Amino acid sequence: MAKQTQLAILMSTFNGEDFLSAQLDSIFQQSFTDFVVVARDDGSGDSTPSILTRYATDYPGRFFILPCDSANLGAKASFAALLQYVLEHKSELGLARAYIMFADQDDIWAANKIEIGLRSLLQLEQEKDYRVPALVHSDLEVIDREGKRLAFSYIDYQGLQIRRDSLVNQVQSNLVTGCTAVINEELALKVLPIPEQAIMHDWWIAVAAVAYGRRAFIDQPLVRYRQHGRNTIGAQPFVAATPSPKSLWAKLRAYKTNAHLYAVAEQSKAVLQRHKGVLNFRQRLGLRLVGCLDVRSGLLQSLLFRVARYF
Numbered sequence: 001m002a003k004q005t006q007l008a009i010l011m012s013t014f015n016g017e018d019f020l021s022a023q024l025d026s027i028f029q030q031s032f033t034d035f036v037v038v039a040r041d042d043g044s045g046d047s048t049p050s051i052l053t054r055y056a057t058d059y060p061g062r063f064f065i066l067p068c069d070s071a072n073l074g075a076k077a078s079f080a081a082l083l084q085y086v087l088e089h090k091s092e093l094g095l096a097r098a099y100i101m102f103a104d105q106d107d108i109w110a111a112n113k114i115e116i117g118l119r120s121l122l123q124l125e126q127e128k129d130y131r132v133p134a135l136v137h138s139d140l141e142v143i144d145r146e147g148k149r150l151a152f153s154y155i156d157y158q159g160l161q162i163r164r165d166s167l168v169n170q171v172q173s174n175l176v177t178g179c180t181a182v183i184n185e186e187l188a189l190k191v192l193p194i195p196e197q198a199i200m201h202d203w204w205i206a207v208a209a210v211a212y213g214r215r216a217f218i219d220q221p222l223v224r225y226r227q228h229g230r231n232t233i234g235a236q237p238f239v240a241a242t243p244s245p246k247s248l249w250a251k252l253r254a255y256k257t258n259a260h261l262y263a264v265a266e267q268s269k270a271v272l273q274r275h276k277g278v279l280n281f282r283q284r285l286g287l288r289l290v291g292c293l294d295v296r297s298g299l300l301q302s303l304l305f306r307v308a309r310y311f
Helices: 020-028 048-058 075-088 113-127 154-158 167-172 185-191 201-212 248-254 259-278 281-294 298-308
Strands: 005-013 035-041 063-065 095-103 134-143 149-151 182-184 214-226
Touching: 005 075, 005 113, 020 048, 035 048, 035 075, 035 095, 048 063, 075 095, 075 185, 075 201, 095 113, 095 185, 113 134, 113 182, 113 214, 134 154, 134 185, 134 201, 149 154, 167 201, 167 259, 167 281, 167 298, 182 185, 185 201, 201 214, 201 259, 259 281, 281 298
Parallel strands: 005 035, 005 095, 035 063, 134 214
Antiparallel strands: 095 182, 134 149, 134 182
């Protein structure tokens, strides 16, 4: 009987030839080596597919590529396809009970990323029933195209409030960067299928972790997160609001509707529809407030968003 591994690393690629080899090298140089990589190319027009093929040749039995369909699904749907594939083909991949990580094509992993992340997830499971859906994620170091550090902490760089971690807060603002996350099979089963209304796969997965089980944060950068102008979701420095000298009426008129909050509202409605059976009254009420962010008033959007943060 073939040796069964513990971990599947999912990677979706698209025109990633510039940085893909460096990322894959950082994965295969990990201190923890009991894993398989499952990759899917999302319709690249460069040499990305040939790079994946080369690594599949160099690491037989440890590197798998989904059959090529040449479809460009986008990151969210591509990672969903990978997740579905792993759950349906565990035995072929040599997996027992699956633990799953997500890899972007352009980052660099710290040499002990898998070791620390997986150990933390196993500890989180031991605190409760190990069948409870669980997710662990970490901080990141932000680097530029050449690898020069832009920020030691992505969390601080983005101005994220990592302790504001209620279900409603997670729906309002994603605190989990997918390339840092490790999840267990129980959580993977809760998130599929990922609906069209989900903004990104990692955001949807993080919400399910809070709704059904446990989530923990490692206050340590385990990924060098590369910014290069073509990121699907990039890091932007946080800029604190400054007092305005405008009159009250001018301030009220200055509120503009935020298109991103329309998407957040739709995602909130999808969360409520999918998971309402396990949510308490306070969570459902908070999600309904967030679902009202599709109003055509910037001022009302802002007020609803602020009120919902207390749920």
